[in-house]
Amino acid sequence: AQTVTQSQPEMSVQEAETVTLSCTYDTSESDYYLFWYKQPPSRQMILVIRQEAYKQQNATENRFSVNFQKAAKSFSLKISDSQLGDAAMYFCAYTRNQGGSEKLVFGKGMKLTVNP
Amino acid sequence: NAGVMQNPRHLVRRRGQEARLRCSPMKGHSHVYWYRQLPEEGLKFMVYLQKENIIDESGMPKERFSAEFPKEGPSILRIQQVVRGDSAAYFCASSRLTVSEQYFGPGTRLTVT
Numbered sequence: 001a002q003t004v005t006q007s008q009p010e011m012s013v014q015e016a017e018t019v020t021l022s023c024t025y026d027t028s029e030s031d032y033y034l035f036w037y038k039q040p041p042s043r044q045m046i047l048v049i050r051q052e053a054y055k056q057q058n059a060t061e062n063r064f065s066v067n068f069q070k071a072a073k074s075f076s077l078k079i080s081d082s083q084l085g086d087a088a089m090y091f092c093a094y095t096r097n098q099g100g101s102e103k104l105v106f107g108k109g110m111k112l113t114v115n116p
Numbered sequence: 117n118a119g120v121m122q123n124p125r126h127l128v129r130r131r132g133q134e135a136r137l138r139c140s141p142m143k144g145h146s147h148v149y150w151y152r153q154l155p156e157e158g159l160k161f162m163v164y165l166q167k168e169n170i171i172d173e174s175g176m177p178k179e180r181f182s183a184e185f186p187k188e189g190p191s192i193l194r195i196q197q198v199v200r201g202d203s204a205a206y207f208c209a210s211s212r213l214t215v216s217e218q219y220f221g222p223g224t225r226l227t228v229t
Contacts, residue, residue: 042222103161104149
């Protein structure tokens with residue numbers, strides 16, 4: 001069974017600085033997707049970034065970028081120029097690619113605090 | 117294009133009552149997923165449905181829980197004879213056929229008293 005591990009339950013960062021959130025996963029599949037979701041106090045799950053396992057290039061979305069290490073099964077999220085609105089729970093998630101929709105497997109999450 | 121809709125947003129039930137949670141997927145999405153989030157936990161998969169079909173219910177408790185996605189109308193997650201341990205946030209997500217992104221609704225927070 002696939003598992004996703006977020007070993008740091010909490011982190012904090014100063015506004016405008018950079019923070020990296022770590023995630024590791026375990027799977028025997030070769031083709032899959034990885035995601036980072038953000039859950040602010042409103043509890044809405046918001047997709048931050050997506051990475052396809054067959055792509056070597058790391059995904060980027062504005063201030064958000066990932067470091068995808070397939071051999072190490074590591075998928076970290078870097079937030080640059082942190083803003084107060086980045087404060088939230090962040091969840092790493094995995095789904096295999098079977099040519100159709102598949103269930104997401106989530107990590108336990110990490111609480112990010114942004115200090116002004 | 118409206119997002120995934122869930123209602124009610126908050127639901128309070130006494131032990132032994134039934135809870136019905138509704139989810140309307142995004143327009144053009146034919147796949148619906150239900151997830152449960154217990155306090156201080158990540159989301160756990162419960163069930164995956166397409167119109168009139170349950171595709172994967174491997175995460176559903178064996179008793180009291182059922183789900184449907186009829187040809188017309190929203191998807192329903194039904195919990196019979198609720199217990200305190202059912203208190204959680206229940207999220208619905210939807211996706212297109214061949215696209216992997218799942219878009220989430222705002223969730224229904226169920227409280228069992």
